[in-house]
Each structure stands twice: as structure tokens, then as C-alpha cells.
Amino acid sequence: MTTLDESALPERATIQDNTSEQRGSLGAALRAGAVFLLLGLMVVGFALAEPAFINISNLMSILQAVSVVAILGAGVTVTLAVGGFDLSIGAVAASSVMAASYAMIVWQLDAFATVPLVLAFGATIGLINSLLIVRLRVPDLLATLAVMFLLSGLQLIPTAGRSISAGLILPDGSKAAGAYDPAFLLIGRYSFSATLPMSVVLMALVALVLYVLTERTRIGRLLFATGGNEVATRLAGASPARLKTLAYVISGALASLGGIVIAARVGRGDVSSGGSLLMDAVAAALIGFAVLNLRRPNVLGTVVGAVFVGVLLNGLTMLNAPYYTQDFVKGAVLVGALALTYGLGRNGDR
Template sequence: MVKNKEQKQMKLSATGWMQSINNWGTIIAIIALIVFFTVALPDLFLTGSNIVNILRSISIVTIIAIGLTVSLSVDGFDLSIGSSATLASSLIVSFFVWYSMPAGIAIPLALLVTLIIAGVNAFLIVKVKIPDLFATLSTMFIFEGVAMTYTGGGSISVGMPRLDGSPTEGTLPVLFTKLGQTPWIIIIMIVVVVIVHLFLNHTKHGRYMYMIGGNQEAARLSGIPVNRYRTLAYIISTLFAALGGIILASYVGSSQINAGAGYLMPAVAAAFIGASFAGKGKPNAIGTFFGAVLVGILENGLVMMSVPYYSLNIVKGLVLALALASTYYNRKHH
């Protein structure tokens, strides 16, 4: 009897330890990576300039991932975030270079036009009842094509002629170019994380979204307008993806072909890594930020160690697989 009780206590203790490791796994992994890269790369990795470099490199991914986090909060999944970023990037540069618009008009207009993607997503998911994954996969390809058709399948930069060959006189405003520079790009990222954290955790709208994500039918029976909040989630998701695309255009100084596509996988990884942060077991802004930090440190350290760039996707894919395994294992055992 005593032996069984001791075994039971040991089992509970082991389970508690495993749960703690899983809850704080992201922070443990970040600390472990920092220690490893500091030992492997003394005088290079843990410097002020490199820390700023890591934060700058994860800024755009984090902003886009924060939008994805909001769609995940209602048990949705927005695969079109990369295309939203690409479209916004193409629009903003074309507004400046082709049409010489001022920043005060061009930036809100680019955000507004990109929200068409949110409207199409919401229509397909909420009205037509297509599962989120398939609906946003469709819009990902559609709006990737729209962006490429709009730019004529090429990049847009200052001094380049329009598609019909006519010359352009527009330039990128100083205010716009500052968005992609340090410290502004990092400040924007932190502001976005804080705003969404407060929205999801400290407003009734955020709580409603989590309730919908937990049990859609129960939320509906409680009187929550489920479809309205699911639509709102996709609007917010597209809005932050578009903001990420605009900052990307500012950072690069031009609009590149399918520029946002490369941000989809790191954003998904950051959001899913963050879901288990601090035992929350649900998408959350602070967790997503630390998820992006983990991926950013890993990439930065591996590049410094001269790991070929074409091998980085293997590592990022493994990190994503571990994050997904952890998230879904926890859901199954709660």
C-alpha cells in the first residue's frame, strides 16, 4: 500500500516536472541556445550589436505571426498571411513610385486594399463554410497571383519605369524608409505584441475569441456572435500581415516578387511554439514573440557558424515539427 502510494507520488512528481519543462520549454530552449552559441562563438554572438540584429531580423516575422495568432485564437488558421504581406508590399511601393502619393495616404490605402483578402477569407469560411485551412490556401494562391499580375511579375523600385514603359518620378518618403530601420522596426514590433496581448487577455472581445476557439457551439449558445468574431479575427490577421509587408518594403527599399512568401513558415512556427508558453495552451502574443526569438536566435547562430543557407530550412522545419508535436500532444492530454 505504502509502496503504491510512493510510486503514485513519484509518477505525479515526474508528470509535474514534464509539464513545467513543456510550459517553459521555449524559454529553456532560448537560454540553452544562447549558452551554446556564446561558447561556440565567443566575442561574436552575445554582443549588443548582434542582439539588436536578432531583434531587427525577427521584427517582420513577429508582426505577421501576431496576426496569425489572432486567427488561431478562434481555432482558425490563416495561410494567406504571406500573400497579404506580398500584396501590401507591392501596393505601397507602387503608390510611391508610380503615383507619387504622400505617406499619409499611401500607407492607410495599402492597408485598406489588402483587407480585401480578409473579406474574401471571411466570406469563404463564415458564409460558404469552407474549412479555414482550405479557404486560406485558395486565397494564398489567388492573391499571390494578383500581386504578381499587378507588378507585371517583377519588382518595383525607385527609377524603374511603369509596366507600359513610361518613366516614373516618385521616390520613397523619408518617413516611410525609417519604418524599416532600427530602432523603429523593433519599436513597432514591441507595440504590436503589447497591443494584441492586451486585446486578447484584457478585453471582452479577446475573451470571446478564446471562448470561440475553445468551443464554438458553447460560445454560440452563450450568445456570442461567433461569425462576427471569426470575421474580425481574419481582418486583424490580414491587417498585421499587411503591416509586415509594408515594413518589409521599407526595410528592403523596394517591392520584390513574392516577398512575403518566405515569412509564412517562420510565422507559423513562432505562433505554434508560443502556444505552449507559460502553460497557456492557447495562442498568445507574448508566447508568439518568444517563439520568434527562438527561431531568430537559431537562424542567427547557425549563419554565424557558417551553416549553408539552404540547410537552414531543415532546422526550421524540425523546430516547427517539435512545436506542433508539443502543442497537439498537450491538447490530447488535457
């Protein structure tokens, strides 16, 4: 009869534990870098299929195309950090396009007056959102949705639903005498060293400032604490109401900055501008949850998410994929990112 060597059991158990730990560490590393790995594979695949994809001019055009989405997504990220959600950012950006155009075409203001005015407009909308949410206790989704509808209609009233460009005929029959300030147009059209667009620099600056604010300062820690446990925030000596107000004001101001970039790029106040900005910005912010397997809102992840979607859509366009498949592709990427973050990540933690 075979006897069991009990002295070998602890050694076997130790080997099994070490193997499980190694598998767990490898799985965690794969989940943390999955988005970057997929992004790298996409770049290589598109470059092999279409060599022009890897040209520096095309890569910069991708960054320029996603810059506004990343800026708006950064605002969404801040509101997600406090446990909220800003559905009005697309409408704020579109209204800012119209406001900037109206200020220069109708009021004949220059760039140095228009930019602060439009940024103040966005911050004011953010303040209104926070008053509805914090003071009147309206749920954030309902409050920002109501403001979205309000702005979508309000931006059409001053021009009777017309787009704004030089020579605009106003509702009273008069003709606007203003024009776009060339200095304003540089915001959306100027490139440093003929390769680095101004809008990409603005995106990088916004990402850097918000990264430092949210990840390296006490205010950032309190923002996340507010989203997780408001009682803990109060015990830390901070006001959740003020922190939420700060988050929505930042979101509104960034949405206006995105609108300014769009207006400077197209050189007119188009009533259809900003149509898909909300969904694209939200998608970038949510894909960001999967970056580095953080499973929480983070500015770095949002920028990476915006670039991820931009690379994917640009590559598909260069391969002549039908335009009507783009929304499906974005949805599939979002579903995959959320599954990676919450499904595979949870299974890997067991």
C-alpha cells in the same frame, strides 16, 4: 510466518501519492519552461562558440530579422484562436510591399497617405477571407489558399511582373516619376538610441496589444470560445460570425503591416519578397503552443517562437553552417516543439 502490517499501507500509499504529485509538478514545470530553457542554452552555446553572437548589435539584428515574422505570426495566432487558419498572410504581405511601392513610385503619395491605404488593403483582404469562410461556408484552408494564389498573380499585373523602384518603366512605356518618401523609410530603418530598431518596437506593440486583447478582455475569451465551441459562444450572447470576421481582418491588417516594414527596410517593391513568410509565421505560431505548456494559440508564445527560430538561424549562420540546412533546422525545431507539446505533455498527464 511473517504477518502484514496493514496499518502501514495507508502511510505507504500517501508517500507514493506525494511522490507522484511531486514528479508530476516537476514534469509540468519542465514542460512549461522547456522552450525558455532551450533558448537560454542556445544563447549560451552560441556565445561560447562565437563571442560576437552576444553583442547587443547582433541581438538587436536578430530581433529586427524576426519582427516581421512575429507580426504575421500574431495574425495567424488570432485566426487559430477562432478555429481557423490563414494561408494568405504571406501573399498579403508581399502584395502590401508592392502596393506601398506602387503608391509612392507611381501615384506619388507620401508616407501619411500610403500607410493607411496599405493597412486598409490588408484589412479588406481579411474581410474577403471572412466572407468566403463565414457567408459562403468555404473551408478556411481552401478559402485562404485561393486568395493566396489570387494575390500572388494580382501583384504582378500593374507592373507586368517587374519589381518597383524609382524610375520604373510602366507597361504603357511611360516612366514613373515618384520616389520613396524618406519618412516611410524610417519605419524599417530608424533605430531609437542607435540600438533599438523601429520594427522591433512595432513588434512589441503588436504583441502587447494582442496579448491584452486575447488574454485580458471578454472579446479574447469569446475568440477562444468560438474556436472551441460556437454554440457556447452563441449562448454567451456573441456572434461567432462577427468574431471570425474580426480575427481575419486583424490577420490581414497585420500582414499588411509586415509588408510595410519590409518595403521600408529594402526601399523597393521586390516581386520575390515574402516568399518564406508564410511558413516562418506558421512555424512561430505553432512553436508558441509549447511555450508555458499552454497547448493553444497565444501571442506571447508566437513571439517567443519567432525569436527561438531567429536565434537558432543566426547562430548557425555565424558558425558558417550551410544555408541550405536552414529549412531542415526549422522543420526539426517545429517537430520537436509539437512533440514536446502533445507527446510528452500527454504522457506527463497520465
